[in-house]
Amino acid sequence: MDEITSVFIQEAQEQLAELEAGLLQLEQEPDNPDLLNAIFRAAHTIKGGSGVIECHFIEAFTHGVENLLDAVRNGEMAVTPALASLLLACRDHMGLLLETLAAEQAEPDAAILAAGRQLSEQLLDFLTDKPADPGPVHAVTLRKATGDVKTSGGGIVSTDCWYISVRFGPNVLRGGMDPLSFIRFLASLGEILGIETITDALPAAAEMDPESCYLGFEIRLQTRASKADIEHVFDFVRDECELRILPPNSKLSEYIRHIQELPEDTMRLGEILVRCGALTQAELDQGLQEQQRPEAPRPELGNFPPHIGEILVDQKVVHQEVVEAAVIRQAQVRDKKAKEARLVRVQADKLDQLIDLVGELVIAGASANLLARRSKQADLIETTSTLSRLVEDIRDSALQLRMVQIGDTFNRFNRVVRDVAKELGKEIELVISGAETELDKTVVEKIGDPLMHLVRNSLDHGIEAAALRLERGKPALGRVSLNAFHDSGCIVIEVSDDGGGLPREKILAKAQERGIVPPGQGLSDSEIVNLIFEPGFSTADQVSNLSGRGVGMDVVRRNIQALRGSVDVVSVEGQGTTFSIRLPLTLAIIDGFLVGVGKSAYVIPLDMVIECIELRDRNAQRDFLNLRGEVLPFVRLREMFEIGGKRPARENVVVVQYAGQKAGIVVDQLMGEFQTVIKPLSSIFRHLRGIGGSTILGSGEVALILDVQALIQRNEKQEDQQLASRNPGQRPISQS
């Protein structure tokens, strides 16, 4: 796939996310024009981009969506729940089309095409149903220039024409383009009612380059075309020209602002506008006089000249709120631009490569350090220690680069909650907090599915039906919240609801029925509710198509454990349930427990270590010991990895736990806790079981990280084999 396509896909996905967020918010505030504009812009950007990369199936479909949005934006139809749902469905369809493009298929599948046609028809139905536009079907691509545009209470310029101002850049002619031809083409969109050629930029004869363009045009155009269509005319010279377009019935202030923004003299431009017929003389005089009126004594404003907005407010032309909204909007646009300017897109594999290199740097730095210390030259030692400090800083910053905010992941659930709540006929709101909490990108990507499961579970089983909620004295509007925060080197993600809570009795009964818990065993409340994470457990009386399919919580727990995290549930019956997921901040660093066997060092992930004990009775030929009355199977690393050398006088057992199982690992030395950067093993070793990766010690030596899960499983398998062969003395060496 060429670069431009992949850039388009990425950007289009971002636009789709914006579109969705906008649509969801629009349901709450159907009259918010800023939202409508933002939604329209997103759709328009996707359409434009798909045109550029010549992906016509996306372009064609999005065009229909854009038309509808345009009609809504122009106030020709109201935002109804049905409309919002249709637009959301269209958004999803655009997502599917994007996936088709990403999969490098020339055409979408027949099913997708059919769905697209259906949606397009629905879009057209909406458009043609509207009473305001009796025009023929093909006219839906055009907007009614004389349409009834909602305004902000006065200050409207009485013209029903587009006002277009264009200044061509000097290189347009040299680029082989004739500005006049663009204006002529513009005339084909409608009727040019007035045009003024602006020659002010033309320098004196001596400086004038006959191959540079100095002209500009102020045009009044009557057309049914949309702003996008007008902009489209100038596509070829977009970078080379300054284009300003004022829609019909723009506010006087917009014309005044337009005048101020142009390089030419204000008064002269004003005249041009009048000559062109865009403004009447009276309107112009009013606007300009107000602007130039000497400042009335208003101490609280200092010496600043009044802004056009204030003038208009003073004149009671525009309501204060409208101006405030506009100002906020401008600030938002500025902020967004600033934010975009601060961001650099980097491919993830480049980052990985960087982190890899930093790892190498750490190793090289460590060995330099060691050599320096051996040489006993004070200067050298000092230099290398500075170096290694810097290297550590670089490592930390490099890992920091991978950190992303969890907010985007959370925001996706707005849609899920809306759709599921609608499907279930419940009223549920989603409350998001801690969206700015950062965690590793890989973790963010993988946490989506487990979170989705938990949220759906809360929606489906957690929140009760509205009637039941009222009966229980709760507000009818249910609430699901997502929260994230940092806690001692981990990130904690909470999914909570204010629903019915987990029924302890039912869970216990079910667990006993399924044989998960032996009858009569005493369990604490928290142990009981955590039973829902056991395989094959579903408490729903009624299996819905959302959750409760039996592939429930155990999968969630497994997925989270695969990220070296844990999940926990706290529930108060009748008041709600909170799931807490605890995850390491990054997959690239673990807290390890360093152990030694012979001359080799190994790292065991610290969160799996429960305790360390001395191995007594060490000559017994058996693979288990008695841990306070419990049978603890163990493996001897020395034998398992066939390490030579004599066993030391004291051997230690590290007791580890994984997925509820305990096992012992017999090692020579315990060397303490150690924060480790995991370096994956090369692909030659991918079949190696029992080793999860490697890391570099401060001394520059390599330590292998034990894959405890694989060790325990291997142990179990061996036991089974031994039982099967009834030959307990034999200890086969793993070939895998």
Added chain:
Amino acid sequence: MTCSRLLALTDDLTIYHALELKPFLLAALAEADELELDLSGVAAMDTAGLQLLILLKAEAQAAGKALRISRHSPAVSEVIDFCNLGAKFGDPLIIPAHAAP
């Protein structure tokens, strides 16, 4: 005594000739007090050509000279009319039939 001069252009007033036309036209203007351009032989005019005419007009005005354009070819009058510059040049223009109201 005023020196009047009539200059008939036959080249197209386009970007392709703009570079050579500029010194030629300016020299012609410098030599005369009144310059009349006969544009009947101009088959095409684009933005570059239009710019040259505007420049010439401005230079003439600055020097207190007169620049008249006569016998506009259809191509020239169409451009001047389209850009609404007829008044600026101040020359009698034949209103083409299609532009008549």
